[in-house]
Amino acid sequence: MYAIELDGFGGPDVMRWTEAPDPEVxxxxxxxxxxxxxxxxxxxxxxxxxxxxxxxxxxxLGLECSGRIVQLGDGVTDWKVGDPVCALLSGGGYAQRVAxxxxxxxxxxxxxxxxxxxxxxxxAATVWSNIVMTAGLKKGQxxxxxxxxxxxxxxxxxxxxxxxxRVAVTAGSDEKLAHxxxxxxxxxxxxxxxxxxxxxxxxxxxxxILDNMGAAYLTRNVEALAPHGNLVIIGMxxxxxxxxxxxxxxxxxxxxTATNLRNRxxxxxxxxxxxxxxxxxxxxxxxxxxxxxxVISAEVPITEAGRGQELLSSPDxxxxxxxxxxx
Numbered sequence: 001m002y003a004i005e006l007d008g009f010g011g012p013d014v015m016r017w018t019e020a021p022d023p024e025v026x027x028x029x030x031x032x033x034x035x036x037x038x039x040x041x042x043x044x045x046x047x048x049x050x051x052x053x054x055x056x057x058x059x060x061l062g063l064e065c066s067g068r069i070v071q072l073g074d075g076v077t078d079w080k081v082g083d084p085v086c087a088l089l090s091g092g093g094y095a096q097r098v099a100x101x102x103x104x105x106x107x108x109x110x111x112x113x114x115x116x117x118x119x120x121x122x123x124a125a126t127v128w129s130n131i132v133m134t135a136g137l138k139k140g141q142x143x144x145x146x147x148x149x150x151x152x153x154x155x156x157x158x159x160x161x162x163x164x165x166r167v168a169v170t171a172g173s174d175e176k177l178a179h180x181x182x183x184x185x186x187x188x189x190x191x192x193x194x195x196x197x198x199x200x201x202x203x204x205x206x207x208x209i210l211d212n213m214g215a216a217y218l219t220r221n222v223e224a225l226a227p228h229g230n231l232v233i234i235g236m237x238x239x240x241x242x243x244x245x246x247x248x249x250x251x252x253x254x255x256x257t258a259t260n261l262r263n264r265x266x267x268x269x270x271x272x273x274x275x276x277x278x279x280x281x282x283x284x285x286x287x288x289x290x291x292x293x294x295v296i297s298a299e300v301p302i303t304e305a306g307r308g309q310e311l312l313s314s315p316d317x318x319x320x321x322x323x324x325x326x327x
Contacts, residue, residue: 003095009049012306023099031071036118037093038064062093066118103273109288119320123155135230139164141207149176215242295319
């Protein structure tokens with residue numbers, strides 16, 4: 001097959017579309033012929049040498065894809081050859097074919113564009129596992145999602161509204177905030193001109209905060225929590241080391257949790273299989289009904305993967321970028 005291989009670590013120019021060994025299909029896995037792969041910040045970090053894949057995972061970039069099943073591994077009975085699917089991966093998505101545990105595969109509903117579906121698994125699993133399975137967001141509560149214009153943020157808005165919560169988001173431009181409101185966000189906060197702590201405090205505080213910034217927002221996120229609120233940290237775009245004001249957290253009866261999706265085990269408690277099963281049961285009906293949609297900013301040929309990653313990093317991009325893969 002052909003795949004994106006890294007010629008060392010560095011900028012987009014280290015990525016090459018070249019021949020690579022076909023993946024081996026192990027028991028319990030399916031082989032997917034890829035038609036599109038989602039682009040994520042983790043891909044950029046791995047390309048730069050800052051985020052190695054978990055032990056045993058493919059060294060090829062790509063944490064999600066869409067396509068059709070072309071082979072079943074021993075013991076797989078829930079899928080058949082030809083099924084249109086999307087999948088959560090530990091790696092390997094930037095390729096013509098990828099092997100993945102069958103428990104990490106989701107069906108593509110008939111009315112969902114198969115290419116756009118490549119932008120669903122990673123954000124769906126991240127948002128659902130964090131705001132629902134970890135933080136327990138409930139109807140009527142307030143969710144604050146930082147980075148409302150990104151893939152995670154656009155999914156958090158939709159999932160929050162499906163749960164009956166109120167949703168506040170931060171973004172760096174009024175244009176992005178307008179897009180967020182069209183998706184359903186109740187409160188838009190321009191972090192360049194407004195203090196999100198003050199805005200959220202005026203609403204009684206946030207019951208759940210989904211944070212991709214890490215250290216830079218730690219103190220203010222605690223301040224923004226409602227009593228008994230939950231801060232869930234999923235990224236470190238603002239740094240890895242911060243100071244936690246324990247007195248402020250005690251005063252809120254609050255909690256701080258940090259999670260990582262890629263390094264979850266394949267099966268068992270807190271596993272990718274557990275997350276995908278919950279997403280399929282509770283969230284996928286809304287995807288099939290069109291109430292939750294993939295928000296795709298651009299589709300780029302995988303031979304131009306560098307341009308796709310640059311688009312993801314652009315402040316003008318709203319939602320996800322996907323790479324289309326030739327047969």
